[in-house]
Amino acid sequence: MTTAAVVLAAGQGVRFNSALPKVLHEAAGRPLLGWVLRALPPLDRVVVVVGREASAVRAAAAHWGPDDLVVIEQPQQRGTGHAVRLAADALDGIDTVLVVPGDTPLLDEKLLAGLLDRHVTSGAAATLLTATPADPSGYGRIQRDAGGDMVGIVEHRDADAADLAIREINTSVYAFQTGPLRTALERLTTDNEQGEEYLTDAVVELLGSGVNSVQAPAEATDGVNDRAQLAAVAQLLRRRILHDLMVTGVTVIDPATTYVDADVSVAADAILLPGTHLQGRTRVAPGAVIGPNSRLVDTVVERDAQISYSVLLEASVGVGASVGPFAYLRPGARLERNAKAGTFVEVKNSTVGEGSKVPHLSYIGDTTIGRGANVGAATVTVNYDGYDKHRTVIGDGARIGSDTMLVAPVTVGHDAYTGAGSVITSDVPPGALAVERAQQRIVEGYAERRRRRHES
Template structure:
């Protein structure tokens, strides 16, 4: 049987949610990467309603803005000061009737009302899916019901409205606070999900008062009113009670979040994804995974992350809105709004910031941070490097401990390194600067000027070695004793070595003994205790002394 398009779906999102104890409106709390209201709107829109309304009151502006951001076709309805779900739906009907009249060319001459089935659902039941709603709507249409209510049976019904039956027929719903002791023993509960005939709903709500324990206009009273008027009222029960469980506090939020994740992973595993440890893996509902993807423990995939066929993610990896190509490997990495092409390798301990792009077969290695940068196919940034605002050509290798210096204190600038270049370790690329194709840079180079293709850039001066400096300037220290042993017992440098030491030429610095040492050298000498005289309980933890068998 084809699905009848509902005249409208009304999502109730006006409640304060005091038990959440949060400044954030209850329906804006998230599980599975989507707000509670977002889950409800996704299920509602899948029914193809002619109109979709969201009723708001508490934190009205925040909830309304979120709803329209998710679905710009929603009608925002403000509930007035009269409390209760019945009043919320009555406000929605008024707005929907006005919209129906406004959409009719003959509205000026005739009264036009919303006609047909109206689905009413809560905004805090995140596991309620479109399939369940569709079955409820089909049953309502097939039986020509005035009211169809979705129910479930639970072991602990405390806090829920109970379904009242006579001879098996549904005759009403009683709220927990208004129920008798006998009625509270009923285990079939109301899920706050209904389909009403619009005309029946409109007429019944005009007769519902606030004569109850909470002084509210109950939507549930419509069920009893329709029954008393001899109209067909039915209940459709779902066995999976978690589908219709609402969120009232953070305990329920966490529990339903875990259940949603379990169901999400179960479906992905059935679709050909390997999840090594589902209890330690979290995947949002909008993530897309190809077959033969492997998710290792500690993996969290958020937002609209997409992972290509055969890729391996984890362990201990968090990605948000990241595209991972086929066959890529991402290990112990934190990333957002980045793209890693097919066959690439990232991590461990990499940090991908927005705009990071790694080409096919490329590598982002250990303790590498990348931001707003393109790293070409086959290019490698293996170790301890920051790449910000840069373009790196294919096949290029960036040496360890390099920094792309992109910020001058006022503006960001870009560095461009060509294809198949080789840059040394501990390089500083002071942007804006360009290193040409096939160019080399020496270790410790600060690149401030463009390097032509095929050139070698070296900015460091010649190394100076002052022989015997430790023996003269740090006598009596452990370093001096080690040097003396290595030099075969030589205690003093020759005159030529003295001449090469600028300190030796300074009369104020010359001399022997502690009095001639600098304050730093005297302090180092005072701290030094020869290893042969160091008591065992004063040695560095974990160190081994000469003669130890476990050296």
């Protein structure tokens, strides 16, 4: 038996009031479409139907879907039935097809695989995934006879008062036998309030050939139609992520204020303090302590490192290294073992060597710092001349005095010193002291003369 999925991702998303297609809005680090594609069980083919901003949705589908993904464009959004009818051209040789909306990020592989199994074993022409939420508003209702058999599906807009009182809803997730589905799709009309081809009408057409249903937890099938619903499902996804982390040995002090994206990896015995945000493909090793109030994006944190009140973007923090409080590590920043970037320190495209320290109030850009060096407060590596960036090299064991300006390109040799307040424009030999400042001058009686001038 061959199986495929058709993912419907062509919708307008009018209620989002957004220039971005609905399925590309993110929840917990993935676009809605990405969650759906990653939830699909193993299949022989995956087809995504795109419409609005087709090129952007196509690119997202290619990123999150399988390598042999098929994309079908629906230039005019004329309903779910029309979308599946267009996709049917890509279903040659497929026995069973799963149809899934692209805006249902809470679906998981186990649920979809169970739907497929139930459908295949039953021999039905179609199997629906239904749910009974606390508030069924906006969803199509499942109509059943006195014996409990399904007799129809009515969309919310077309429902009367009796239909609206029904709690069981159609989640818009289906499994079909491909042959009967193709036949039913050809008979669809637009005779409804929205003037669209409803896929639900194809299901009704198949009632005589056998239609089953599988009840799903209401939470698992929530769709996203506006930003309030997006925030709600994102909260549920984060809750799942944090639960899985805690079960595997991660300490999360306050899950309500901790945000971890889906593709983040956190090892056992790491500690996440309140206000921690881990995004992108951040990796956190055992024993690391992150937070409070820190944001890490695409950053690697090695064993026993500590980060507090800081922002790190595409940075790397070595074993036992320390960041913060109130530090900013920009792309290309690397702290080696036991290095430190302290209070109000910014590091960009630079390496701070093993055991070296930049304790406070400094900017380190396009710089290589060796082992065991110390950079005094208010040091700046002056890396930009208005046209190009230049590198600074600080050797092993060097001591940079407070308020030193290192005007790149410049090298401070190993075990060399710079005097506080110096502007260093030339290389400093190993073991030497470089001082560049005017000799201090004492002007006696200055304050009294100034007072007299003011009074006169």
